[in-house]
Amino acid sequence: GEDVEQSLFLSVREGDSSVINCTYTDSSSTYLYWYKQEPGAGLQLLTYIFSNMDMKQDQRLTVLLNKKDKHLSLRIADTQTGDSAIYFCAEEYGGSQGNLIFGKGTKLSVKP
Amino acid sequence: NAGVTQTPKFQVLKTGQSMTLQCAQDMNHNSMYWYRQDPGMGLRLIYYSASEGTTDKGEVPNGYNVSRLNKREFSLRLESAAPSQTSVYFCASNEGANSYEQYFGPGTRLTVT
Numbered sequence: 001g002e003d004v005e006q007s008l009f010l011s012v013r014e015g016d017s018s019v020i021n022c023t024y025t026d027s028s029s030t031y032l033y034w035y036k037q038e039p040g041a042g043l044q045l046l047t048y049i050f051s052n053m054d055m056k057q058d059q060r061l062t063v064l065l066n067k068k069d070k071h072l073s074l075r076i077a078d079t080q081t082g083d084s085a086i087y088f089c090a091e092e093y094g095g096s097q098g099n100l101i102f103g104k105g106t107k108l109s110v111k112p
Numbered sequence: 113n114a115g116v117t118q119t120p121k122f123q124v125l126k127t128g129q130s131m132t133l134q135c136a137q138d139m140n141h142n143s144m145y146w147y148r149q150d151p152g153m154g155l156r157l158i159y160y161s162a163s164e165g166t167t168d169k170g171e172v173p174n175g176y177n178v179s180r181l182n183k184r185e186f187s188l189r190l191e192s193a194a195p196s197q198t199s200v201y202f203c204a205s206n207e208g209a210n211s212y213e214q215y216f217g218p219g220t221r222l223t224v225t
Contacts, residue, residue, distance in 0.1 A: 100214065
């Protein structure tokens, strides 16, 4: 069945780049997503990429998609302490844009 | 716009008790979802409602029932709570087909003793 895998923890120093990696299984996903969850809050869409793109840049965020290897990554440049959160990768369930399968989340800790 | 609201924020139940988690959205969205989040498990879909009047099972529906009361409201019911249902429950909504962003509520933290 569909599955999304990502590492559980990442620790970086303030000002460094963070790279969070994800592998997914459903090749019919039209979009792939990164959601962010701050402590005690619900998830919020951070960015997404259309499946026929290789890269998407949005200010400090760069999303890379390797469709052949079903690998998605999120790079955060100049990481700040406010970026400390849990980041979830998500694919679409059965090709439906509304239904998502989430990874377990990567907890990003940013040290000053 | 309040977005997606959930009540209650916290709840403690004894094994066997029942309760209903409430969710409402004011964005005129067609689709609504219930997830549970457990440590190290990410979010898992319990039930969803693609449109008013329809509901479907997600990945982990056992032990739960849902009602799409109207377009705004989607409730989740635990008929006989079990300790395995201790979790944080999130409701989400989106416009529906061809809409990529889900909007999440703040969550309900449920403990079953």
